[in-house]
Amino acid sequence: MVEFAPQDVFAALERHGVRYVLVGGLAAILHGAPHVTTDADIVPEVGRENLERLSAALEDLNARIRVAGEPAGIPFDHSGESLARVQTWNLVTDRGNLDITFVPSGTRGYDDLARDAQSVVVRGMQVPVASLADVIRSKEAAGREKDRLVLPVLRRILAESDD
Numbered sequence: 001m002v003e004f005a006p007q008d009v010f011a012a013l014e015r016h017g018v019r020y021v022l023v024g025g026l027a028a029i030l031h032g033a034p035h036v037t038t039d040a041d042i043v044p045e046v047g048r049e050n051l052e053r054l055s056a057a058l059e060d061l062n063a064r065i066r067v068a069g070e071p072a073g074i075p076f077d078h079s080g081e082s083l084a085r086v087q088t089w090n091l092v093t094d095r096g097n098l099d100i101t102f103v104p105s106g107t108r109g110y111d112d113l114a115r116d117a118q119s120v121v122v123r124g125m126q127v128p129v130a131s132l133a134d135v136i137r138s139k140e141a142a143g144r145e146k147d148r149l150v151l152p153v154l155r156r157i158l159a160e161s162d163d
Helices: 008-017 024-030 049-062 080-082 110-116 132-142 146-161
Strands: 022-025 039-045 066-068 068-075 089-094 098-101 118-122 125-129
Touching: 008 024, 008 039, 008 049, 008 118, 008 125, 022 024, 022 110, 022 146, 024 066, 024 125, 024 146, 039 049, 039 110, 049 080, 049 118, 068 089, 098 146, 132 146
Parallel strands: 022 125, 039 098
Antiparallel strands: 022 039, 066 068, 066 089, 089 098, 118 125
16 A cells, blocks of 8 residues: 655646646645545646646656556556546556546536635645635535535534634
């Protein structure tokens, strides 16, 4: 099992100049949610140059497709062109699991999320994190049981931050 080191994932993305927004459980944690997650979820900007930079970062991270029964994952073509063909990628890297989605539930993708994203410092790096309202909106739209369980806490954190 690979140790989850999201700061190393962020460092690879930063090194290659990838434009993205962090969403999902890790974004919720950075907003103060008392939960645990074992992956990082990102929404990249979909331009060709950005997807090529993302491909280079994935190469650095030794990214592979996450598949049940294959703990090391399976290799794949992660060229920018290939990345653009699939809406969601569930990957394993040498630094932990990384999920890439272009249009998370309840959103219109990168531009929608980047508008209200906040920059959060993680181990000295500026990480673009979806606003808590956007994290909540996406989790509500996804409707998964694991999301429904955390929504009350996220809503309370948002309400307390508005006071």
